[in-house]
Amino acid sequence: MGLFDRLFGRRVDDSATAPQAPPSRRRATQDSEPAFAIIDVETTGLSPRADRVLELAIVHVDVQGRVVDEWATRFNPEGPVGATHIHGIRDADVANSPVFRDLASTVASRLAGLPVAAHNASFDMAFLRAEFESAGWDAPSIPSFCTLHASHHYLPNLARRRLADCCWATGVTLDNAHSALGDARATAGLLSRYIEGYGGAEVHADLLTLPAQARAVAWPAGPTRRPTPRQRAANRPINSRPIRFTPARPKHPPLIKRLTALSLLEVVDEGAPEGTMAYLETLLDCLEDGELSDTESAQLADLIAVYSLSDADVAATHRACLLALAHRALDDGHVSHEERAELHSLADLLAVPRTAVLETIKHADAARAARMSAGLLPLPATWAHGEPLRVGDKVAFTGCDETQREQLEKRAEELGVRLMGNISRLSAMLVTDGSFAGGKLAKATEVGTRIVHPDVFEVLLTHLQPASLRAKAQSMPLPQLAVGASSGDPSTTIDSVSSAPPAQIRAWAAANGYSIGVRGRLPIEVVEAFSAATV
Numbered sequence: 001m002g003l004f005d006r007l008f009g010r011r012v013d014d015s016a017t018a019p020q021a022p023p024s025r026r027r028a029t030q031d032s033e034p035a036f037a038i039i040d041v042e043t044t045g046l047s048p049r050a051d052r053v054l055e056l057a058i059v060h061v062d063v064q065g066r067v068v069d070e071w072a073t074r075f076n077p078e079g080p081v082g083a084t085h086i087h088g089i090r091d092a093d094v095a096n097s098p099v100f101r102d103l104a105s106t107v108a109s110r111l112a113g114l115p116v117a118a119h120n121a122s123f124d125m126a127f128l129r130a131e132f133e134s135a136g137w138d139a140p141s142i143p144s145f146c147t148l149h150a151s152h153h154y155l156p157n158l159a160r161r162r163l164a165d166c167c168w169a170t171g172v173t174l175d176n177a178h179s180a181l182g183d184a185r186a187t188a189g190l191l192s193r194y195i196e197g198y199g200g201a202e203v204h205a206d207l208l209t210l211p212a213q214a215r216a217v218a219w220p221a222g223p224t225r226r227p228t229p230r231q232r233a234a235n236r237p238i239n240s241r242p243i244r245f246t247p248a249r250p251k252h253p254p255l256i257k258r259l260t261a262l263s264l265l266e267v268v269d270e271g272a273p274e275g276t277m278a279y280l281e282t283l284l285d286c287l288e289d290g291e292l293s294d295t296e297s298a299q300l301a302d303l304i305a306v307y308s309l310s311d312a313d314v315a316a317t318h319r320a321c322l323l324a325l326a327h328r329a330l331d332d333g334h335v336s337h338e339e340r341a342e343l344h345s346l347a348d349l350l351a352v353p354r355t356a357v358l359e360t361i362k363h364a365d366a367a368r369a370a371r372m373s374a375g376l377l378p379l380p381a382t383w384a385h386g387e388p389l390r391v392g393d394k395v396a397f398t399g400c401d402e403t404q405r406e407q408l409e410k411r412a413e414e415l416g417v418r419l420m421g422n423i424s425r426l427s428a429m430l431v432t433d434g435s436f437a438g439g440k441l442a443k444a445t446e447v448g449t450r451i452v453h454p455d456v457f458e459v460l461l462t463h464l465q466p467a468s469l470r471a472k473a474q475s476m477p478l479p480q481l482a483v484g485a486s487s488g489d490p491s492t493t494i495d496s497v498s499s500a501p502p503a504q505i506r507a508w509a510a511a512n513g514y515s516i517g518v519r520g521r522l523p524i525e526v527v528e529a530f531s532a533a534t535v
Contacts, residue, residue: 044082046299052077057180065192101135136223270320393428399436
């Protein structure tokens with residue numbers, strides 16, 4: 001029985017499944033039934049409490065992810081449009097547009113009876129709920145599917161999980177980046193890949209259950225009270241001077257270069273709860289230009305409530321982010337004075353004690369001195385233990401003789417091997433004598449982490465090798481990624497493509513002095529420069 005049968009209890013005509021165009025633009029036959037409403041919003045800012053929806057797109061797709069119909073509109077936000085450099089919308093563009101309450105019934109009719117899908121669905125849904133509420137509607141709780149959260153199921157090795165990253169990984173064309181309709185079409189293509197079971201993954205369970213849940217949701221026929229004017233949140237600064245945590249003119253490559261290249265998996269390894277990934281993506285985007293304004297800080301605080309994160313979750317995420325960045329700064333074995341100052345400034349912004357940075361740097365300096373005294377000789381000609389252990393490798397222990405384990409852990413830390421309390425896809429190996437089959441061993445088996453005996457680890461440690469350069473990209477197919485224009489109308493499309501991950505291009509751009517402050521978009525000149533430099 002196919003996915004359509006499980007959702008609707010009958011079969012779809014096979015003739016309707018033949019692809020007619022790329023996944024994000026395929027059209028279903030006219031008799032196909034919508035199964036999901038893909039939504040995307042462009043907003044005046046990040047806070048559903050204080051900001052407004054500028055543009056909304058709703059794309060209906062059938063059970064196979066093919067587009068049934070599309071609808072998009074702009075709204076007058078009854079105030080400033082916000083970051084035109086991101087969404088490309090000027091005040092004059094929406095001066096004569098309808099306000100949300102004028103089209104609330106149209107929006108409701110396009111959502112009724114369908115589950116919603118979006119990339120970072122909590123964000124989009126929070127804005128829609130706020131707009132319905134201010135329009136006098138008691139909108140129901142709508143079953144939703146988040147393609148960002150589902151990317152952990154279908155794309156477990158992805159370094160970053162913005163829409164552009166997920167589209168690149170799955171071969172979905174992303175045109176008109178940061179227009180609501182362009183992003184909604186791309187999300188529809190991504191959902192289609194998920195429905196197909198991308199990478200051999202099982203179809204996500206929510207894709208099977210949400211349609212029935214949505215059909216049972218009752219929508220009101222109209223507003224139940226008078227509209228309430230949206231007010232700017234109390235104490236919300238209208239304009240604020242950003243706090244820069246990177247030097248205006250650094251003598252050395254700025255820490256921001258490493259922040260752009262940071263992988264979410266690195267932050268998770270440092271203790272960030274996995275449920276904070278959507279918040280973490282937004283946080284990294286806000287920090288990417290080396291500044292954090294009071295407005296951005298206040299908006300991030302509002303998003304914490306949207307994502308239902310506890311104080312402990314946020315504290316752990318901020319600390320993990322800072323530590324992951326500190327370890328990036330330590331990759332070359334030295335933390336410059338400028339990098340140290342940037343880490344301290346960032347610690348203050350994230351409310352992380354500076355002692356966390358100091359301890360990390362102190363530990364790394366001691367390890368560097370120990371490595372220098374140890375010699376790090378080349379591998380012997382008779383080496384028979386495969387890939388050597390390297391400085392900076394992440395290693396976890398489970399089981400083992402207690403005395404031997406303590407000795408190995410102490411020596412490993414002294415030499416700059418990173419001891420972790422968990423196993424992830426970034427772990428180099430798990431050390432175990434097989435006496436205990438717990439969660440670490442199960443995880444290592446699941447993700448393919450190398451498993452070695454303590455005696456073998458002792459040999460590997462004796463012949464520790466220098467750190468290797470970080471891999472520039474994950475091992476996965478290299479589809480083409482359409483890239484949006486750098487200025488003017490963001491709906492403009494170009495023919496330039498790149499086979500490199502967006503995160504890799506952004507990291508290269510940051511390291512070479514290119515401006516990449518527009519969140520999620522890759523300016524054409526940056527892509528062309530990257531392509532020319534890496535041929």
